[in-house]
Every structure is written in structure tokens, then in C-alpha cells.
Amino acid sequence: MKSRIYPFYFVIGTLCLYLLLFVVPSIMGLFYSFTDWSSYSEEINYIGLENFKIIFSPEEHYFSALSNTVWFTVATTILKTGLGIVFALILNEGVLFRNFHRGLIFMPSILSFIIVGLIFKSILNPETGLLNVFLNRIGLSFLAKQWLVDLKYAFNSIIAVDTWKGLGYIMTIIIAGLQSIPPEYYEAADIDGAHYFSKLRYVTLPLLKPAITITIVLNVLYGLKIFDTVYVLTNGGPGYATEVLYTSVFREFGLGRYGVGTAMSTVLFVMMSVIGYFTVKLLDRKEVEF
Amino acid sequence: MRKILLLIVVLGLLCSTFTGCAGPQSPSGSNTGSTETAPQKKSITISYMASQDWVQKAEQDVGAKFESETGIKVDYQIVPADQYPTLLKTKLNAGECTDLFGNQSGKFDIVSLLDIEKNGVDLSNEEWAKRFDPLAAEQLSVNGKLYGMTLADVSAVWGICYNKNIFNDLGLKIPTTYNEFKDVCQKILNAGIIPIYECVSDGWHHVLWFPELGGRYEELNPGLADKLNSNETTFEQNETMLEALTQLKELIDLGYFGKNYMSNTYADTEKNMASGEYAMTVYNQGLPQQIENAYPDVKADTFGFFVIPLVDNQILNVNPAGPSIFVYSGSKNIDAAKQYLAYIAKPENLQYILDNTPKFNSLPFSGLNDKYSDEIRNFYNAYPKHGTVYQTQIKYLNPQWLEIGKDLSAMFTDAMQPIDVLKSIDKRRSDAAKAAKDPNWVN
Structure with a gap:
């Protein structure tokens, strides 16, 4: 039997574009991260690991940006996946106006980050924002906080807004996963007298594993490269409190230190590749088949 | 043989795609160097990027008049203040800046930040340069060449503005x-x-x-x-x-x-x-x-x-420095951009901008009537x-x-x-x- 249906030259065009648009820029980026490329000088010199030393030096703010990025990734992955499963389970059953609710929860996912950012900047304004005005009106003034400017709340507010925006997308993937579980399993469980939580524990969750794997991988990779939500809501502030890796990269480019900016992208690229690879490996180990 | 033929066709198609990118220039690009006999009606659009609050409504009014007289359209691109410096530098470095761009003047910054000798156009020989305030011009000059025009009240200073009623009530x-x-x-x-x-x-x-x-x-x-x-x-x-x-x-x-x-x-x-x-x-x-x-x-x-x-x-x-306008050296519409600056800098247009912009009390050009109030004069004195x-x-x-x-x-x-x-x-x-x-x- 012939193993190849189509000849190799069919992929040459795609391969050329792929090389030109993805592989070459990546290698160039890697090369530039070892240079002193900046907007102040035409010359580009090889400087070894200098840029990486800067990134990991305690005097700079990059390390906090790195830890913020990791915290953001962990928190949003848990929240979006957890809440996504809960909402998917609720909206997969016979809830009144099911599709309406699904649509409503999915809607934020299709909104632009700029719009979401501007809306939430206004909602979370400590003086005139909808949230604090509402809390003050119902006598819960002690809960009205400086959401985006207080160090204690700023980053968690960003996580909350991002979860709100991304939840619907994750929920949709999980609903699709739920609907692909054959009903016979539930019928068999019913005959055995299993109650709701037993069915959830022994039927739903194991069979949902492929969908959950996808959502976790998507969330982790999305979380690591977060930029827009932070940029629109706080631009890394107050001070450097909510800085993440990509806002730092952007800041470096703004300062004209392209070498350092590129080195940070390289660090992030390596992190994403390693974490992405192991996440898939780990979650892929015991795939359930039906 | 057929395989080789196919390969050649595919590669040929690819090559034509890339050469297509560097194909004929847009209509606006073909006007370079043809504005010597200005002003005349032509269908050019010049783009002008500036930070929030730098382009006044009155300047846009004058811009609209400029458009109706010359046919040159001005596309104002206003960018939020906290994003502007990064965007401008990115555009300059990518070689894709707008025809006109705004930046704070400053004799050191325009060199280190903008590399103005490379990215800017020499405006020393423009008519308005003779009427331009020498102190403001100094902040826009490198090696004796003038690279920009300050269109802001550089006589104004950032001080503490206070409510006199509150001060009087509390003694x-x-x-x-x-x-x-x-x-x-x-x-x-x-x-x-x-x-x-x-x-x-x-x-x-x-x-x-x-x-x-x-x-x-x-x-x-x-x-x-x-x-x-x-x-x-x-x-x-x-x-x-x-x-x-x-x-x-x-x-x-x-x-x-x-x-x-x-x-x-x-x-x-x-x-x-x-x-x-x-x-x-x-x-x-x-x-x-x-x-x-x-x-x-x-x-x-x-x-x-x-x-x-x-x-x-x-x-x-x-502070003799303030928001200023520069002409991008890589622009295909350098003459149209210069023409815009020359139009803005006509004494009657400058006076219009000055009179119709509340925050301006003067502009750094000779021959204009300032509008300082006694209160402001007293403050300076x-x-x-x-x-x-x-x-x-x-x-x-x-x-x-x-x-x-x-x-x-x-x-x-x-x-x-x-x-x-x-x-x-x-x-x-x-x-x-x-x-x-x-x-x-x-x-």
C-alpha cells in the first residue's frame, strides 16, 4: 500500500511561507536577544548573555513581571476551567432559556479587549464606577474598594475581568465535550442507582478529560502571553504592580531597548514551549476512549 | 518531467506574489517632487499623527480650510498620551511613519529619541522660519538646521492653579x-x-x-x-x-x-x-x-x-520646548506636508488658532497679538x-x-x-x- 497519497512538492508553497513568516523571524528574534540592538544606535553588536542578566537582575522589575505572569496563568486557568465546568453542567441540562444563557455567557468572548477594558475601567472607577456606586447605595460601602489602583486589588481585578471575558469560550468547549458523551453511560449508571455526584465523578469528569485538557492547554498558553487585558486596564500600574512579561516587553520597546525586549520574548518562548509540552504530556497520559 | 514542471509553476507563482508586493506605487506616492508649483488642486492625503491634546480644534479648522483651498486632505491620527511615544518610535524605526508627526521639542531629545537628522526634513528655508521664535527654534535645531515647528504656547508654565474664592474664604x-x-x-x-x-x-x-x-x-x-x-x-x-x-x-x-x-x-x-x-x-x-x-x-x-x-x-x-510638528523624511508627500505647515503658519491662521484655543495665550511667532489677562501677567511678574x-x-x-x-x-x-x-x-x-x-x- 502506498503510504503517501500526495507527492511532497504539494507542500512546498506552504512550507516556504511557513519558513518565511514563522521560522525565519523566530530565529532572527533569538539572534537579536544576544545583541545590543537599540533605537539609539545604528550598530548592532553581539553582547552574549548581557540582556538575560538584566532580565533576571533583582534591580529591575522583570522578575515581578514574571511572577505576575505565572500567577495570572495559574489563577485564570483554575477559575476559567472550574467555572467553565460548573456553567457547562448547568446549561447542559434542561434550564429555562438555555440557549439564551449560553449566548449571554459566550458574548464577552467575542468582544474586543479594548472595549472590555474601557467598560471595566469605567465600572471599576472608585468614585464614579458602577460597582462602587452600587455597593454604596445598598449600604455595603465597606466593600467598595479602589479596584484598579490599590495594590491589594489591582491584579486580582484584572484576573476577575479576564475570567469574565474568557469564561464563555471555555464553557462552550466543555459543553461540546459533554454532548459527545454517549447517553448509554448515564442510563447504565441510573440502572445501577448512581446519584448525581457519582455520575459526575465516575462518568462525566473522566469522559470530559480530553475537553478539559484542551481548555487547560489553551488557558495556560493564553495566560503566559497575556498583554491586552493588563495594558488596557492598568498599563502595568500602579507603579509596576501589575506588570506582566509582555507589558514589560512593550515597555522595553518603548524605551528603545530592543535587545532586552527581544530577550524577554525569548524567555517567554522557552517557558511557553516547555510548559505547553509538559502540560500536554501530563494530561495526555490516561486518555479515555469510548 | 511533469513534477519538475509543476515545481517551476509553484515557485513562479510564489515569486510573482512577492514581486507583486513591491509593485506600482499608490497614486498618492507618485506626487513626490511635483509640488514646486503650489498651491494647486490635487488628490493627496497627508497623514499627521500626534498625541492626545496636541492638535487643537482650531488647527483642525485651519486644516479644513487648507483642504478646501488646495485639495490636500489632512488625516489627523490622535493617539492616547501614554501610548504615543512607543507608537511613534515603532513607526519611525519600521520606516512607516506618517507624513507629519508630533513630538515634544528639545534639542537633546530630537537627536537621541527621534534621530531627527535622519527621520526629519530640514525646514530652515521655509518662509515661516524667519518669524519663528529663536528660543523655540533652538529646541528644534541640530547643526544649524531647523527640523520642526512648535504649535503650542511655550510661554505658559506649569504652576499651581488655585481657586481664589476658596483661598479668600479661608483667609x-x-x-x-x-x-x-x-x-x-x-x-x-x-x-x-x-x-x-x-x-x-x-x-x-x-x-x-x-x-x-x-x-x-x-x-x-x-x-x-x-x-x-x-x-x-x-x-x-x-x-x-x-x-x-x-x-x-x-x-x-x-x-x-x-x-x-x-x-x-x-x-x-x-x-x-x-x-x-x-x-x-x-x-x-x-x-x-x-x-x-x-x-x-x-x-x-x-x-x-x-x-x-x-x-x-x-x-x-x-520651558521653551513644547509639542511640535515634524515632516517625516521617508514621506512620499514631503512637499504637501511642508505646504500644510506653511499654511498653518500664515499670520492670520496662527492668530485664528491663538484666538480660538482657550489654553493658548501666545504662540512662538512674531507679529501676533497675545491674549494674556492681567491675572496671568501678574503671575509672571x-x-x-x-x-x-x-x-x-x-x-x-x-x-x-x-x-x-x-x-x-x-x-x-x-x-x-x-x-x-x-x-x-x-x-x-x-x-x-x-x-x-x-x-x-x-x-
Whole structure:
């Protein structure tokens, strides 16, 4: 039997574009991260690991940006996946106006980050924002906080807004996963007298594993490269409190230190590749088949 | 054979795709060098990118007239202030800048930040250059060539604008020292009014408190600017600067900026000052008229000015630099862009812009009628000593304005100490200077 249906030259065009648009820029980026490329000088010199030393030096703010990025990734992955499963389970059953609710929860996912950012900047304004005005009106003034400017709340507010925006997308993937579980399993469980939580524990969750794997991988990779939500809501502030890796990269480019900016992208690229690879490996180990 | 033929076809198609990218120029691109016989009607659009608040409504009105007379359309691209410097630099470095672009003038910055000799067009021989104020021109010149046009009131200074009614009601006098300023703030706070309106969320405004005191730093440390520029001293080593930042932090800790200073916005200044909820704010001399225009019940003469009294400053902080317009050297419409500047700089058009922009009291061109009120004249006359602000005097300072803003926000929230802010400024200056191969840093 012939193993190849189509000849190799069919992929040459795609391969050329792929090389030109993805592989070459990546290698160039890697090369530039070892240079002193900046907007102040035409010359580009090889400087070894200098840029990486800067990134990991305690005097700079990059390390906090790195830890913020990791915290953001962990928190949003848990929240979006957890809440996504809960909402998917609720909206997969016979809830009144099911599709309406699904649509409503999915809607934020299709909104632009700029719009979401501007809306939430206004909602979370400590003086005139909808949230604090509402809390003050119902006598819960002690809960009205400086959401985006207080160090204690700023980053968690960003996580909350991002979860709100991304939840619907994750929920949709999980609903699709739920609907692909054959009903016979539930019928068999019913005959055995299993109650709701037993069915959830022994039927739903194991069979949902492929969908959950996808959502976790998507969330982790999305979380690591977060930029827009932070940029629109706080631009890394107050001070450097909510800085993440990509806002730092952007800041470096703004300062004209392209070498350092590129080195940070390289660090992030390596992190994403390693974490992405192991996440898939780990979650892929015991795939359930039906 | 067929395989080889197919391969050749595929490669040929690919090549034609790429060569297609460098194909015929757009219609607007074919006009280069054809504007010698101006003005005549042609279908050109020139793009002009500037930061928020730099292109006044009156300038756009004149731009509309320019369009109807010459047929050259002006596409104004206004970018939020905290994003503008990054965007401009990215566009300049990518070689894809707009035909005209805005930037603060400053003889050091336009070289280190904009590489203006490469990216700008020499405007020395334009007619308006002869009427342009020499001090403003100096901030836009490199090696004797003029590269831009300042279209802003550079006579205005950032001082403390105060509500005279509140001061009169509470029996307060204009403070001349930091301690007097604190007393004034405390009395205002005791009366249930927030002493100072500050808007940190815009990222740039709260920085003014620091480099605008350049004259005072120089008075207490003669020759400091030169030493900083020749890398003989640093910000960190300067006690006066440290004191200024410490005092600024103290004002916040004492509650004189209110609770919402981190989320307040620059755009709400008129509203909040007009309401009487706040007594003072850092602003230039245009604010009173802006308030009267927006809230006709509140008259411009309700407000007066005094200099920022941190570190007992009593020197008027002058700054010959301001938002300016440059022509991009890579533009395909250089002549049309020059034509736009020449049109704007016609005396009648400048006068129109001056008369119809509340925040302008004068423009840096000869032959115009200024519109200073007595209040503003008195303010300028009250401070006979003048000193240039540090963002114009010190190399590698102005380009890091928004970064200093971040440091100060961190200082306000106790994440940084005043000394760390100074260290941070030194670090960025040193990085920028080394990257620029500045001999005072490299050797």
C-alpha cells in the first residue's frame, strides 16, 4: 500500500511561507536577544548573555513581571476551567432559556479587549464606577474598594475581568465535550442507582478529560502571553504592580531597548514551549476512549 | 518531467506574489517632487499623527480650510498620551511613519529619541522660519538646521492653579515655602475641601512636580545641569531632588491629594476645579479660560497661579520646548506636508488658532497679538527669577517621562522609596546614554 497519497512538492508553497513568516523571524528574534540592538544606535553588536542578566537582575522589575505572569496563568486557568465546568453542567441540562444563557455567557468572548477594558475601567472607577456606586447605595460601602489602583486589588481585578471575558469560550468547549458523551453511560449508571455526584465523578469528569485538557492547554498558553487585558486596564500600574512579561516587553520597546525586549520574548518562548509540552504530556497520559 | 514542471509553476507563482508586493506605487506616492508649483488642486492625503491634546480644534479648522483651498486632505491620527511615544518610535524605526508627526521639542531629545537628522526634513528655508521664535527654534535645531515647528504656547508654565474664592474664604495667602504650602493644604482639608487635584492615571501629569523644579535645583546646586549632562554627578547624589520627592510623598500621605488621585483623569480637571471640590491643581495658564468655556458660570478670574513650592521654590519654571510638528523624511508627500505647515503658519491662521484655543495665550511667532489677562501677567511678574525646567536641560530625561511616572506611582503606593526613584532615573539615563554611545558614559 502506498503510504503517501500526495507527492511532497504539494507542500512546498506552504512550507516556504511557513519558513518565511514563522521560522525565519523566530530565529532572527533569538539572534537579536544576544545583541545590543537599540533605537539609539545604528550598530548592532553581539553582547552574549548581557540582556538575560538584566532580565533576571533583582534591580529591575522583570522578575515581578514574571511572577505576575505565572500567577495570572495559574489563577485564570483554575477559575476559567472550574467555572467553565460548573456553567457547562448547568446549561447542559434542561434550564429555562438555555440557549439564551449560553449566548449571554459566550458574548464577552467575542468582544474586543479594548472595549472590555474601557467598560471595566469605567465600572471599576472608585468614585464614579458602577460597582462602587452600587455597593454604596445598598449600604455595603465597606466593600467598595479602589479596584484598579490599590495594590491589594489591582491584579486580582484584572484576573476577575479576564475570567469574565474568557469564561464563555471555555464553557462552550466543555459543553461540546459533554454532548459527545454517549447517553448509554448515564442510563447504565441510573440502572445501577448512581446519584448525581457519582455520575459526575465516575462518568462525566473522566469522559470530559480530553475537553478539559484542551481548555487547560489553551488557558495556560493564553495566560503566559497575556498583554491586552493588563495594558488596557492598568498599563502595568500602579507603579509596576501589575506588570506582566509582555507589558514589560512593550515597555522595553518603548524605551528603545530592543535587545532586552527581544530577550524577554525569548524567555517567554522557552517557558511557553516547555510548559505547553509538559502540560500536554501530563494530561495526555490516561486518555479515555469510548 | 511533469513534477519538475509543476515545481517551476509553484515557485513562479510564489515569486510573482512577492514581486507583486513591491509593485506600482499608490497614486498618492507618485506626487513626490511635483509640488514646486503650489498651491494647486490635487488628490493627496497627508497623514499627521500626534498625541492626545496636541492638535487643537482650531488647527483642525485651519486644516479644513487648507483642504478646501488646495485639495490636500489632512488625516489627523490622535493617539492616547501614554501610548504615543512607543507608537511613534515603532513607526519611525519600521520606516512607516506618517507624513507629519508630533513630538515634544528639545534639542537633546530630537537627536537621541527621534534621530531627527535622519527621520526629519530640514525646514530652515521655509518662509515661516524667519518669524519663528529663536528660543523655540533652538529646541528644534541640530547643526544649524531647523527640523520642526512648535504649535503650542511655550510661554505658559506649569504652576499651581488655585481657586481664589476658596483661598479668600479661608483667609489663605499664596505660599512661598513648602511649610506654608502644607499649612495651606491642611486648612483647606480641614474645611472639607480636597486641597489638590492630581490625575495619576494618565501616566504623565504627576511627573510635572519633579522636573519642573529645574530652576530651583540649579539655584541650590549651581552647575548641576552641566554636571548631570557630562555624567559627573547623578540624580541619586542630589539632596534637593530627594527632598522634593520626599515632600511630594508627604503631601500624599497627609491626604492632600484626596483618595482618588490614582484614578482621576486629566480630562476631568475642568469639571473638578469648577465644582469647587478641589482647591488647587498643577496646570498651565490656559486652565481658567478652559473652565469658563466649559462652565460659563465659573469665571476665569476665579483662578490664580503660583509656582510649585516644593523645596521652597520661588523660581518661575520656563520651558521653551513644547509639542511640535515634524515632516517625516521617508514621506512620499514631503512637499504637501511642508505646504500644510506653511499654511498653518500664515499670520492670520496662527492668530485664528491663538484666538480660538482657550489654553493658548501666545504662540512662538512674531507679529501676533497675545491674549494674556492681567491675572496671568501678574503671575509672571510676581516671579522675577526664571529657570529652565529639567526635562529640557538634562539629556536622556524627557524620553523616560512615562517611566518616571510609573516610578512615582510606585512611590505613592509605597512600592518604591524616593531614593529608588532617583536611582531608577539614573539607571535609565545611563542605559540610554550607553546605547547612544555618548562619550561621557562610554569612556
